[in-house]
Amino acid sequence: MSGEHHSSDISARVRRVEALLEERGLLGPGEIDQRIDEFAAGGTPANGARVVARAWVDPGFRARLLDDANAVLPEVGLSMAGGLQEQRLKVVANTDDVHNVLVCTLCSCYPIALLGPSPSWYKSEAYRSRVVRDPRSVLAEFGVTVPPDTGIAVWDASAESRYMVLPRRPAGTDDLDEAELTALVTRRGLIGTALV
Amino acid sequence: MTRAAFAPGTRVRTRAADRDGHSRLPRYARGATGTVVEVAGHHPLADDRARGLDVAPQPVYHVRFRAADLFGAGEHTVTVELWHDHLEGPA
Structure with missing residues (x-):
């Protein structure tokens, strides 16, 4: 490192x-x-939250998002082409079976367009070195308890792709519309250090 | 790039050498066996670009490792994005 x-x-x-x-x-x-x-202009976690809320309300969008995120971002007015070249985006979905969490162990790679500037802890040596080895303990320190029978998948953004976590839709939100759902999603939820 | 890309599901082993200078093969993932889960496009090897070399694109993969295979303990997985040249071939 x-x-x-x-x-x-x-x-x-x-x-x-x-x-x-x-x-x-x-x-x-x-x-x-x-x-x-x-x-950095326009880069904010509200963008990632919009993508998540759309995926929660539109199963077809969700399936296409997980298959080829770059292709569907324009459907919500977003893209990964704000830098020198378009970056590949991989969206990873939390399920009953797996909780995903992101890190860049080599530096601080991060999808700024969708999540805004990265939080300082994401760039800290402590987070980068510990989350790959002992994610369950690190997540617990963030207040996230992953059930024992749910696996944890760590994604190291060490190369060309950028990642975003698709959190699970919270229970009891059936009555919320897409804008209200968007407001539930946090930056940490998009990194995997929160449930939503 | 003349070598065929590894298909998803292929078991691969990463290079163990501690090459001088920049490498996108993290130290914790060297000399380890994992599984290709996805081909993530083609790009020039960043290790070479960092040395100022003008090199051809090659396949980049998401390679998944079991934590136990990397660290000797842990139930989780770690998925790392690696270039073809980081891999020694089917394990």
């Missing part, structure tokens, strides 16, 4: 390279911040 990029040495080096690129006219002033802002 690589270290975290918090050293002042690397920060100073990045600022120096940025300044040199600006001096040589290869970068406009503040262009990097602007590009990052553009990439």
Whole structure:
């Protein structure tokens, strides 16, 4: 596992390279911040929540989502093409048999378009190293008790794909409409460190 | 990419070598046997791109490991995304 990029040495080096690129006219002033802002604009867990609520109310959408998420995101006005290239999205569904939880052990890969900026704990060495080895204990620390007969599947976002968890629809929500269901879904639910 | 892609269900073994520099094969998953669950497209090997090499795309797979096979304990599974070159072939 690589270290975290918090050293002042690397920060100073990045600022120096940025300044040199600006001096040589290869970068406009503040262009990097602007590009990052553009990439992150509109990225919020509310997007992921909309996808989940649609899957809860529309079994056909759910099936297509699990089969090829990129193909169905446009149905709810979303896409994974906000960066330099479209990223593949894999949606993994929680069931009676399996609870899914996401991590990037190598760095902090994360579907920003659907979940917004990642929480700091997702990038912490403690979470990244422990959740692959002992997810049941880590989930318990998040207040999530997975029944003993429910398996746990950890997904390491170590390469090109990004992942999102499709939580189970809570009991007693039959009367809620799609917008009300959307409001139930949390960022942690989309990562797998909460049930919804 | 001349080698055929591994089909889902194929048992594969990851390389054990601790190569210098960047690798997307996490250390905890080296020298381990798992099962291909899905082909996740074709991409140039990130390990080579990090070395500035211009390389051809190759298959990328979701490979599922039993925790017990990685850590010697645990009932869960860990699914890692690995390039064809991270795998030594059918186990």
